[in-house]
Amino acid sequence: MAWYQESFGNDYLVVYKHRDLQGAYHEVKKMMDWLDLPQGVEVLDLCCGMGRHSMALAEFGYEVTGVDLSEVLLDEAVKQDVNKQVKWLRGDMRDVPLEQPYDAVVNLFTSFGYFDEDEQNEKVFHEIHRLLKANGRFIIDFLNPVYVKANLVPQSERSEEGLLIRESRSIEDGCVRKRIVISQEDGPDRHYLEQVKLYERASFETMLRKAGLHIDDVFGGYDGQSYDAQTSSRMIFVGHKEG
Incomplete structure (x- = not known):
C-alpha cells in the first residue's frame, strides 16, 4: 500500500487538528485576487483533504467541487460542511472521475509530488489541463524546496x-x-x-509547459510576495490553460 493510502486516515485528523478554517479563509482570500474570477463560477479543489479550502472557496461565492482519495478525510469534510455548500467526490488526482471542465482548478497545501515516478506526478498537471475550460485558471501551491x-x-x-x-x-x-x-x-x-518529491522551480515550469499550462505568476507565500528561492516558504504557481 502506498504511503498516502495509509497516512490519510483517522490519525491524520488528530495530527493535523490544529489546522483551522480561519487560516483557510485567510489563504483563500488572497487566492481570489489571483484567480480574478467572478462569483458563481465553478472551481475544482483537487486533493481537498478535510475540505477547509473548499468550504472557504464556497463561502466566497464559488461553486465548488472537492476531490480526494481518502474516504476518511472526505467523510470529515462532509461532516464539517453542515450547509452542504460543496460537492464532494472520491478520486485519484491522476485520473479524476469527472468530465465537465471547470473555470479554475486549485491544488493547495503541498498536495503534489506524492508519487515516486516523475511521469506519475506529471499526470496530475495533464489532468488539471483536461479539467480546465479554455483559458481556465489554476493555482498549484507547493513548498519551496530550497527553503x-x-x-x-x-x-x-x-x-x-x-x-x-x-x-x-x-x-x-x-x-x-x-x-x-x-x-x-x-x-x-x-x-x-x-x-513529497522535491521539485525546484525550473522542473515545475518544464512540467507545466509540457501539460499546456501557462504560468502567469509565482508567489512565495499567501501574502502575495513574489517568489524568492532563498527566503520564500512556499512556491505558488498561478496561471491559465493555453488555448
Whole structure:
C-alpha cells in the first residue's frame, strides 16, 4: 500500500487538528485576487483533504467541487460542511472521475509530488489541463524546496488528545520525508510516513509547459510576495490553460 493510502486516515485528523478554517479563509482570500474570477463560477479543489479550502472557496461565492482519495478525510469534510455548500467526490488526482471542465482548478497545501515516478506526478498537471475550460485558471501551491532544505526541523514532539506525537523529518532520495510515531499508554505505537518529491522551480515550469499550462505568476507565500528561492516558504504557481 502506498504511503498516502495509509497516512490519510483517522490519525491524520488528530495530527493535523490544529489546522483551522480561519487560516483557510485567510489563504483563500488572497487566492481570489489571483484567480480574478467572478462569483458563481465553478472551481475544482483537487486533493481537498478535510475540505477547509473548499468550504472557504464556497463561502466566497464559488461553486465548488472537492476531490480526494481518502474516504476518511472526505467523510470529515462532509461532516464539517453542515450547509452542504460543496460537492464532494472520491478520486485519484491522476485520473479524476469527472468530465465537465471547470473555470479554475486549485491544488493547495503541498498536495503534489506524492508519487515516486516523475511521469506519475506529471499526470496530475495533464489532468488539471483536461479539467480546465479554455483559458481556465489554476493555482498549484507547493513548498519551496530550497527553503525546506535550509530550514528543516529534524525532530519535534507534542501531545494531542492523550497521544504523544513524534515527528522526524529528513531529505532522502530527492524527497522530504516525515516519519510520524503516535504513542498512547494502552496500545502499541502507530507509525506513518509522509513523503513529497522535491521539485525546484525550473522542473515545475518544464512540467507545466509540457501539460499546456501557462504560468502567469509565482508567489512565495499567501501574502502575495513574489517568489524568492532563498527566503520564500512556499512556491505558488498561478496561471491559465493555453488555448
